[in-house]
Amino acid sequence: MDYCWRQWLPGPCTAVVVSLQWWRARAGSESDPCGRLIVKYAGPLAVASMGLACGVAVLQAAGQPVPSAMSAETSRELLTRYCLTCHNDVLAERGTVPATFEHLDLTNVRADAEVWERVVRKLRLGMMPPVGRPRPEQATYDRFVAWLEAELDQGASSDPGRPAVRRLTEAEYINAVDSLLAVEADQRWLLFPADDVDEQGFATSGDVLSISPALFERYLAAANRISRLAVGDPTVGPGFAAASYETPRLLYQDDRMSEGLPFGSRGGMAVRHYFPVDGEYEITIRLRRMIYDYIVGMREPQQLDVRLDDVLLERFTVGDAERHGYPSAYTFFGTIRGDPDWEEYVSKGADAHLNLRFQAAAGLHTVGIVFADARTEATGVLERRLSGFSLSGRGFYHDNAAVARVDIVGPHSVTGPGDTPSRRQLFSCRPEVLSDEEPCARQILSGLARRAYRRPATNDDVETLMRFYERGKADRGLEGGIQKAVERLLGSP
Template sequence: MPPTFPPQRSTRFNARLLVVTLTIWMLCNCVSTTINAADAENETKYRKDLAPLLRTYCFDCHGESDGEGGLSLAADDSAEKLIQGRSHWMRCVTQLRLGTMPPADADPMPPSTRTQMADLIEQLATAVNCVRNPNAGKVALRRLNRAEYRNTIRDLTGVDYSPAEDFPGDDVGYGFDTIGDVLSLPPLLMEKYLDAAEAIMGEAIYTPPPPLIFQAQKDPHSLIGADKYGGKESLTIFSNGAVGFELDAPFAGKYTVNVVVSGTQGGDEPVRMELRGGKQSQTLDVPETDPVEKEASFDLKRGKQTIDLAFINDAYARNQYDRNLVLHHVEVRGTETSRLTTTLPKRPASHQVLLFQTPNNLRSFDDAATAVLTRFASRAYRRPASASEVGRLVALAESVRSGGASYEESMQVAMQAVLVSPYFLFRIERPREPGPDGAMPMISEFELATRISYFLWSSMPDDELLRLAHRGELRDRGRLLEKVARMIRDARASRFVENFAAQWLQIRNLDNVAPDTRIYRGFDDEIRDAMRTETLMFFSEVMKNNLPITTLIDADFSYMNQPLAEFYGIDGVRGNQFRRVSLAGTPRGGLLTHASILTVTSNPTRTSPVKRGKWILDNLLNMPPPPAPPNIPELEKGALVGSLRERMEQHRSNPACAACHNMMDPLGFALENFDAVGRYRTRDGKDEINASGEMPDGTSFRGAEGLRELLAVERREQFIRCLAEKMMIYALGRGTEYYDKCAIDEIMARVESKNYRFAYLIAGIIESDPFQKQGFRE
């Protein structure tokens, strides 16, 4: 039905209104038509393409009323119902690709048909209309994990707080420790945070220790020369003269002599006394007849000093007056002043950075504290701190100062409060509602800066990122990509390598493996560390130099030092420094032949084709096999005979075992030329190694070279898509869902258009809707 228009008002107005209204109507109609057409296309695809295959191969066992294992596929008789049953249909896809369904006793399915059916089910089950604002997904409230906490503290305060390693371990979800759903805050960890905040700020801000204090009290009658004078409770000095005492000064500093004195007045001037210390002297008037406290200060050197108290204006007139000095009490106090000046150079660099303003004659405490805490809290919270937040921190600092603390001490306490705030410990994003048209809302630019920084640096945004966010320029594509390129080349990008790559490739487990050194001589902790370094430096090379992603699989170079090169049997590498080494003419190339990966996927006494095959399925193809059924026996030599490969084939003859091993074993056997610590071999004991393999779909290959070709060429798209999904999980802090398909498809298209260069995968994730927007949980 064509649009209707309001009554005419003017020709120009109505013409413009006509254009706008018609345009809106056409857009809405176009979107509606597109949506309806997409739904109709899916139904056609189900009826004409998928349903015949299901009837041929699946419905005999999984019919509408007698589905084996409680699974009825026939009941989902439309594309719409298939989407509603997405979870069990996606399990079917996994079983098809693993070759476990249809079962071995059913009619055989040609490999091409198996691939076709799996692709059709996946396309229909994950069908998302990308025109209709697909869900961007919602990330749970995320606590900083241990690595992020330590890096953030270092970048915020300049303190490398290594005790963070003693925090309770972070739980892992989807293979990573960045997942919001599993990063809880147990009471023990909260206690650790409180202790850490105090220790960190104590190291970041220098507070001079209280000056050393010396105090001594003297009985006037014990003073030198007191025996000349009289008085029971007090000492009366009745003629010009002096009493004194020796002081063994423990330090150079300012010493104050406090005396409680009174005077018997007479004549035309008050009683006057002189206090002498070293070469210094001070004269005090004592006009009172009642006891009063007087003091004199002296700068004294360390060591023995003499302090004299002299009566200097004695006067006497017979039967008229007698002027005397009465000494009731003497006390000396010392304050070390040299300590303050000699310790100033010990201030850490962080002290001046954090306390860039201090109170003085022109600046009040509140003004200095407000400036300092506004900057600190804004950086710690990864967004501008509000006036009320800063006000509470300043009030806290003022309350500490009013208790006698210094400016530095009050700042320490206020900053400790920041470090235990939820806005620091958690990555908090303000909830938003979708727009009127269902469009997913954008996160704020400060939240985007935080996502980018923790993705690439495992830490808080730097000043440049925050500045771009403050100016509203972070979504300017040119500025964003320039900044991301600089971040990848920055030294802090090594944290991405250590945290993402080490978890994706599972080489964090390298410290937990214990190869039998009686069998694998030459393996030790030095080699273990070198294995890890090789893999991380290799991954970093691919990333920082924007090499094709497939270089991870088929590279003809790696990084080694002399010990690792000799362990591999490669000549020409000298010294302990790692350097790029050509692998031309060797059986090695890419991640698959790195000893780190080969070691973590082996048993202590032998290789494990099962572990290696599973590792490839999980981490390179994103096709995790189903869990092994219960009560499956281990591979034991006593029950099975022959070479490892022959024993595995006997083990796989059990249908229950074959369900898991048909896909894993061929991939693992392709790496059998590498022993349990990654050294090349051609025989396993007396048995010659057969490194050939054949996938359930009929694809065959031989050795690591054939496996590399399979992954880097024939299954390149699947490998890169797997890496994209793994990286997105790490970046978002949540598992990927079916509705992320639109974003991943866009990322893949972009990476393909850029010749599969690594940096464009990172940029594609950052520019994707799930990264830039906030959705909801389904």
Template sequence: MHLQFRWLLPSLLLSVFATTCSAADLDKILKSELQPLLKTYCLDCHDAASAEGGVALETPASALAMRMDRETWMRALRQVQAEVMPPSDSPEMPAADRAAMIHLIDEVANSVDCGPNVNPGKITLRRLNSSEYRNTIRELTGVDYTPAANFPGDDVGYGFDNIGDVLSLPPLLLEKYLQAAEEIMGQAIKTAPGAQLFSVQHPGENLGDADKYSTRNGSVRLSSSGEVYLQEKIPFGGQFELRLTAYGDQAGDEPVKFEVKVDGKLQRIVSVPASDPTDYTIKLRLSKGKHKISFAFTNDYYKPAADGKKGEDRNAAIAHVMLSGESKVDNSKVVGDLPATHRKLIFVTPSRDRTPESAAAEVIQRFASRAFRRPATNDEIRRLGMLAAEVRSDGGTFDESIQVAFQAVLVSPHFLYKFEQPRQPDANGVYPPVNAFELAARLSYFLWSSMPDEELFKLAWNDSLHDPEVLAGQVHRMLKDPRSVLMVDNFASQWLQLRNLSKSNPDQSQFPEFDDEIRGLLRRETLTFFAAVMRYDRPITELLDGRFTYLNERLAKFYGVPGISGDEFQFVRFEDGVRGGLLTQASILTVTSNPTRTSPVKRGKWILDNILGTPPPPAPPNVPELERSELTGTMRQRLVQHRDNPACASCHKLMDPLGFALENFDAIGQWRQQQDGLPVDASGELPGGIKITGVEDLRKVLVEQQREQFVRCVTEKLLTFALGRGLEYYDKCAVDKIQNRLAANDYRFSELILGIVQSDPFQKQGVRQ
């Protein structure tokens, strides 16, 4: 097989042309060298009038004009690189002209001075996405808040869900944050259960036996010795307050008096000298249970009229009765059962030598500084302390006051967003680095999808994290830490589109062995494979040709691999030439298939997008999907007919042969030799006449001829994930440097990470151009 693979020129060829030309020089190059090539090979079909395929390459007036329309020119560059443009029915483009056009488009459209004052790029203020939020809460409070998984979905930009430009804060999510803050702190800090309240009240006319006496305006009137009562079931024991609203018709030499009894036992004699309703308060100690509280009018007095004097008649009246109480809390029982999270968060409490205010300030300072990923300011600590003090002034305990203050921290923008101070370049145009705390946060959210740990905070406080040796040591430490699996899950699952596996539904009548368990195992296999390349610091090229994987018994049977037993994943080495690397893993093969059959187009597009970093443009408008078109015959025959459409030919010329090379794998990634009773045809011809047959040829071509293209693709994808923004043309300086570093160090995974974290875009904050 001829492997002179010219259809995609290695991107390293472009990286050596980092230009230092002036604007005038670039305009001269554009006019004298590039415009003649465009006129000869492109503008017959792609001028403004024709614009075939929706691409108009009007002769640019200047290098600046090309940079302003970079997206179009990068699309054109990829087509020329892939030798799909000019199309096969046009005059052949000599190799020298093709190489010259590729170089010139790149030089003019991507012109940037890779000197010390290259723009490091502006990172938009980024909200924590749902995964980062849950991980950060767990690290900060010790609470694994599972409801975070049900937050509104995060939008995706540039292939990832941590991109600042698309992470908005809709009202529903804000409500979720408020609810979450209360629930999280309720789990992390155990406060005493709230006091139980009891209160009953009755107008006099509703008291027991009131119907034996006269009533008026809600009051019961006792005109002679008499008794009424209140009977209630008391829910807890303790001290209660009885408020008796009473009055009387006064006569004789003493006021109206009531005996207050509980279950027949005298508690107090109440004198009622008032002639109008007046409140009298009595303290009663009651046990839990049913009680009868009676009010007896005991000093009735009557003197009839005589000798011309008016008679006197002492009468009593009760207008209203209220009984209320509050249970006491035994704090000693709570203190003895505090969770570890509580003791860690509230590490000091008020004492004889420490006021509540100073204890609160100390606790708040530590928590807020960790939550904000930088030292909390004195004003922030003061305001949070005032909030805590207000809770205590309302009767709350010290722990309750801290709980409320921490809730406020968890809904603060400084927790929910990754704030960074804006930077301005110095007099020479050089941007300063981000501060040590911002660098620690960038590092931890890149490698752990979570907040910095104590060691990173300590290095930030000491301002030593910018030291290259210190930073390298932290990278190696963090990659070995179990938390690095979170980066694997969040980066690899999105780069490789594994999250789409949950949406893949292979037809059960054709693929009964595919179930939810297999779905989960396939995802786990790919992530474990990626993690092994990272953990053992293998060359990243082994992602393409590593002849090993990790399987358990069920997954081994799915693949037809003998000798594996048990539920635990085990290292498996492939000795044949079939399995090996990402392209042969069933997770990838399933997400790039249709429910009932394979899709060479989807698989080819996946390789272009995720392995080579050269995504094809969207399908032209008004072109029906292949599955819905009127084309007939086998899939290969239908694709040949589909390519007869000039608008489709250029992309399918590239995608289809890549996808057909994987045809020995069915729609769920199992190996097959035949399809519908006929031998599988896994052959294809790439642009430039390069013929390949099967996955082994494809893998060899990708690894041997397109290694630098793959390395650049992985670098750009991971740098995008690390920065939380899309890459700009001036980021090519950093990508070139990382790629050269990898080539000089056997493409080790750790060198990729070190290259990213030591790059200017990661270390600095610039402006958006």
């Protein structure tokens, strides 16, 4: 009964006398000495007396000094008296208890830190000693737990290990670039290797986020490309922003394929492409071929549209191959050939003219390549959809035409750096005279460093970027200097 009071009322309150009525439940466990307890107060006077006594006792306890810490010797005596009855070699060998305390060295708690950590958890939950076993006074109990935790903490902090230099993960780097410069970095040209994971499955641990010379070169190349995209470098060549976009070979293109494509369309693709500067670009479209290299869907004429942000740039006509001669058998398997002109058209010429040069403003745009959907439904027995090898290896070529690949190259000619969200975010000031360039550059780089480092930028931070600014300024003025400073900033992940 005394144990139950220590569990439910603060220690100083146990001296309060109240009327109690308690009993054990019939199905109560022998391991639960308290059973079921109902506390009944003798009356309003008893309740008031109890509250007053508890309040005074707690205030008195709060004013008392903290008990002195225990020593290894007194802790050993406590362990021997209350714990070794169960946690001894005999019961540990039988498997009755998970560990024995007979040979643990309390003068060197760190040597068995794993065992003592489990002991602390049990003690904090009040699970040791078990219910019904003798227990020390609560003050002694708390002093032992505090001493044990202090010994464990002291041992853990004596050798913290070697701190790893942590870099950003790939996702963190891409998000940081988007936040700093409003540039959507693309993993297809970043070419970062996949981040490793530790033994717990986390990819954000500093132990696995190391950096090798090869990976550092990838970061330098990415920093150069991203900085030129952000500033709008007019010296970029046609291959700088070149990209190829492909569709899966087994993808059916008989319906609207994307939210970025108009209603009433079929097949094709919508891609988000970043144009580095204002200028002229070129797009090349290649149609899907079947296993014997015949272009699929050339029997009927079809319209293929090229769109830039929902604006029609060009409309091509493909198909109607029978105008070029007698075709081969419908189920062509390389044995029955058609007329030479027909063969030339369906194998090479049907998509040879699908090239277009167009003007595009700098920034991120949606390029749509799409067929006009047929307004009629096929009659007769519907053909069963194929998949897997049956689809990739089929010999039919009279299906709907489909887009296989889209190549975008450029700029071929540059008309200006453009007005992009990146430039508006980066160039917070515009000097009107030459003498204002350096203060403006310092203002831009100070703000950029503050947001990149997520703290107030120091003079050393800004001066490092200003040295790179001076190098770039010698080639292309203010914008060239800012581009070099941004490249230096992004090259340190």
